Amino acid sequence: MSSPGTDVDRAVDVVVVGAGQAGLSAAYHLRRAGLAARPEGLGEHVTGGFVVLDDAPSAGGAWQHRWDSLRMQHAHGIHELPGMALPEVDPDERASVAIARYFADYERNHDLRVVRPVRVHSVRELGGPDGMLVVETDRGRWLTRGLINATGTWQKPFWPTYPGRDTFAGEQLHTRDFRSAADYLGLHVVVVGGGTSAIQLLLQIAEITTTTWVTRRPPVFQQRAFDEEWGRAAVAKVDERTRAGLPPESVVSVTGLPLTEEYQRGIDRGILVRLPMFERIVPDGVVWAPEDVPPAPEHQRADVILWATGFRAGLDHLRPLHLRGHGGGIVMDGTQVVADPRLQLVGYGPSASTVGANRAGREAVRNLRRLLRL
Template sequence: MRDSYGARVDVVVIGAGQAGLAAAYHLRRARLAPRGPGRPPAVGGFVVLDDAPAPGGAWQHRWDWLRMQDAHGVHELPGAPMPAVDPGERASVAVSRYFAAYERELALPVLRPTRVRAVRDVGGPGGLLAVETEHAEWLTRAVVNATGTWQQPFWPAYPGRETFAGEQLHSRDFRSAADFRGRHVVVVGGGTSAVQLLLQLAPVTSTTWVTRRQPEFLARPFDEEWGRAAVAMVDERTRAGLPPRSVVGVTGLPLTEQYRRGIDDGVLAPLPMFDRIEPDGVAWVPQVARPWAPDRPVPAHLHADVLLWATGFRAGLGHLSPLGLRGRGGGIVMDGPQVVADPRIQLVGYGPSASTIGAGRAGREAVRNLRRLLAL
């Protein structure tokens, strides 16, 4: 049964992570009033819908062992410098506290937990969109979609995966290295998550690292210039309507002192990707050329008790499927955060803004686009 609260607004923001809060900030600066419980139900303004149980975006779900000193890419929200924190504090706690304070200072009545089920074009005067949730329907002139990727862990298909008799889990569901004590863990993936998981597991159990591409460790700081170059490379793909690669996937890995020790200790010594999964482990086909390690011998078979898939995430856009935004290339043709096929839809936290590097800038640009489109 539908709740009676839904109303007509100018803009619905879906998601209250880094990108969604940045968009909300710029909507406030455009003098749009936030709507929600305790606010006048007048036509106009904007509302923020978030499916998380509390402030913090995806940061609130980060592993307990991830400390601020090891968290890459914690960027400030617009208009609110992040206060000094203890480098040893859990990132999930420190960043969530920062986001919660930001919501209070902006007086944002974020509606949570509120999961958006679908966004549909209902036409009518002004070409309205209907944003459907479990309890309400919001009619709006535009949507800023900032749902991120956390709800869409990517599990690649590999022959024999369904036959594996051990445990398989995605990096999103990893809790503690102690859970794997005494079991051999094969970590799959070439990004930051895989590296951090390997370093967590190494003191308590044996591991093997496998990747599709050779990891590239770069002896330079992960600075603004590096971040901008990575964002530009992802932006090229989305403008062409191709599925975006992750920002981290094009940045390489900063060669920190911790990572250097892992390389020296043999923990960060990857094997090429296996060819199939067997009930008791993984296997490589003999005499097959390996794309990045042609001369490196690989075992015919490797025993595994656990397959830990650190294979990243995909954009959570299923609720937008009624709008038919995807093109022939499998992605959505973008012009910055604006969907070319339907400018009423602004995607922040997608493609080049899928990390905190570009989220704030995308929120500002999305609102600038909507001010022109809607004559706000």
């Protein structure tokens, strides 16, 4: 979509920031509530409708950036968007292609008119009697009565700090930068992280070269399928933290890992053998503390360190609103920011999953309809 004019402020009832699963779900429910998608906005202070702003060049949310070797049959966490079934696809098709196509069709079918690419720099108080927020972007300003933030985590990869990291002579990359296991043929790769992505990439890389797997905590494999009951229990634990104003933890940290047939084969083949976290990084590899030897070696030579260490919520643009409390997180009531109910965070904390994101989009719109009397 072409850029709307940037010489005047545009005003809407609701700005949605992000067009991934959570953002599209919220936009769908705004349309269901009778609001029109208005990328051009209205005159200053004359509000109406909503706009979705997305920083990606095309539809697909974070899925469009996933590594090429991730096929639909191995892609976890896919859930259909509200009001449109996920079509059957070839299980060998790249997830980045199939899901992006589904998201694009969804935007078109529901006339969501997403504005992209647009980078939101900050959200501030406008001041004055209207109680509006100013959303400042690289394509002008939008004034809004309410904001649904659905920026997810993809833009905020987490890189832990370890002694000697800057001295490593090999390659270091994060999950988000991974493209293909073939890039590391013949190289020894240390994979750091205990989540699903770490295990999936480890199994791929181990097919063509040697690997070492390290995690801070021993992985907990659960001999059960990840079902709805398990998911609800995990969401409840994360919800407890956000209601207390604590930073949300990853879902895997509270659920453990389902012991799939693929993972069991990896264990049987000696690939999924976890070592404790190394003490420091040296130019040619990693070194463990004396108390960790055994089971860890004293020193492991490495050509590559792959940090599969997760992501953090992309909320830097909300910093001018001073939402974080003493616990380091934002005190939440479901999707609603307790300190400022005009702000709804979807895809944050308990809604940081595809199923949770759909529910959160509906809840956020319900909250704003009540607050703003839409």
